[in-house]
Amino acid sequence: MDWGRVKFFLGEVVRSFTRNKGMQATAIGTVTVTIVLIGSFLIAQASLANVGTQLMRQIEISAYLKDGLSSTTTKNLIAHVKADPRVLSVDYIPKKQGLAELAARTKGSLDLSILTENPLPDKLRIQVRDTAMIPAVAASVHALAGVADVKYGAKVVTRFLQLTNVLHRVALVILGLFVLVAGVIIANTIRLTVFARRREIAIMQLVGATDGAIRLPFIVEGVLSGLLGSLIAIVILAIAHMLLWNRLASALPWVPLNGAAIRPLVLGAQLLGAGALIGAIASWLSVGRYLRT
């Protein structure tokens, strides 16, 4: 290890970093704002993802069985459906229980005593692991011998899936725009620091420094700005989370916010990585302009 080289390199980075304090502050501030936005987005996404899951859990498939199946056939049928890896659980609801449930649900507004016999079929209540698979599972259950009909909240399910899909895409587009805008601002800021050092770059080129050797200190500088900016953003997010989370949860009691879905360490690492990446790319692009002369 040639410590003299390391010392020179670090010295150059520190010198450049401290020389343009105003511009560095601008770059760091921009990263901070961007990372706060990205971080809020990721937190919102994680804590709200659960809302969808919980809503979807209430959606189930009802498979109505043909009349007069023997108990063995019914058992086989249940076992067959249970064996499907996509299926979470299967409940067998004989027609008697079905009627009782219906009576309970309608709470006497329907007079069921007029019925001379039970018109309801036996039924399987099927829960699926992934809501996106409901239509497929329903179709395969419908195809089984002994199943008369299959019902699920088809419209509700497809609507909900469409809605979450659209929301997800919109959010991604917005996030992408944030990153783009931040990248442009940071690239411009770094270009100013590069401009201030164009004489140095010209001399480096003159004495035979490679493009890579010229770029490296600027990229390290950009990564440092990015890391510093995201660090500040993470502190801001942590404080905001501490102050606002409980208030938000009590203000919106019907929204099942899931605080456990937020993993602070993973999120922190992701945000630091994003900041460093933004800084590195912005520096790369800014220096590139001065190399191709």
Add this chain to the structure above:
Amino acid sequence: MLRKNPFPSMISLRNVSLAYPNGVHALDNVSLEIGKGEFVFLVGHSGTGKTSLLRLLYREIAPHSGEITVDGVRVDKISASRVPILRRRLGVVFQDYKLLVDKTVWENVAFAMQVTGAHTKDILRQVPRALDLVGLAHKSRMYPGELSGGEQQKTAIARALVNNPKLLLCDEPTGNLDPGATTEIMELLGRINIKGTTVMVATHNQGVVDRMRRRVVRMENGRIIADEERGFYHRGLGESQVLSG
């Protein structure tokens, strides 16, 4: 006819033409041979193509047409990624020194090695040697702002020499200097040449050229119009006048 040269070739230009994007013809079918170990003055009025010719040699610009060879390397065909390798084999000195004002003399000279990835032990050996050669060892801790123009140019020359180049290109090296400093710088360039480095100096300075009596290549309107051994600033006075092309 190309000039017959007793030295193996250091610089060779064959039918080199250069036009700038604005249509100005900087060089017009220039051919020139410079041997290893030669000392050559490049003279002529401003805007006659002296600087353009030098810039072609260290590949700051590429020619429109023609062949350029520097120390065996076809500079006109070199790829962008090889340019740094070429530059490490030659030194360039300018009228405005091009020093970094926030670095000391020592740091300015060492910079040329540091940014090309030299090892520290080589830097510690070469930098003092270069500073000794130009006579600035005692001012190595000073900043360019604390030096005279001549001393700044000596620093620039030390930086150009620190990688032991075989060729030193100087563009108006004494353009900003008083007569005393000019003499010192030219004597220094002469000493560097005696040690084996090929030296090429573009200059306006008639006194320098006439006193040193070296090979003089005269340019006018992008062409070489005279090439004389032991020449004077004005053409036709030197010995063995040979016209190129």
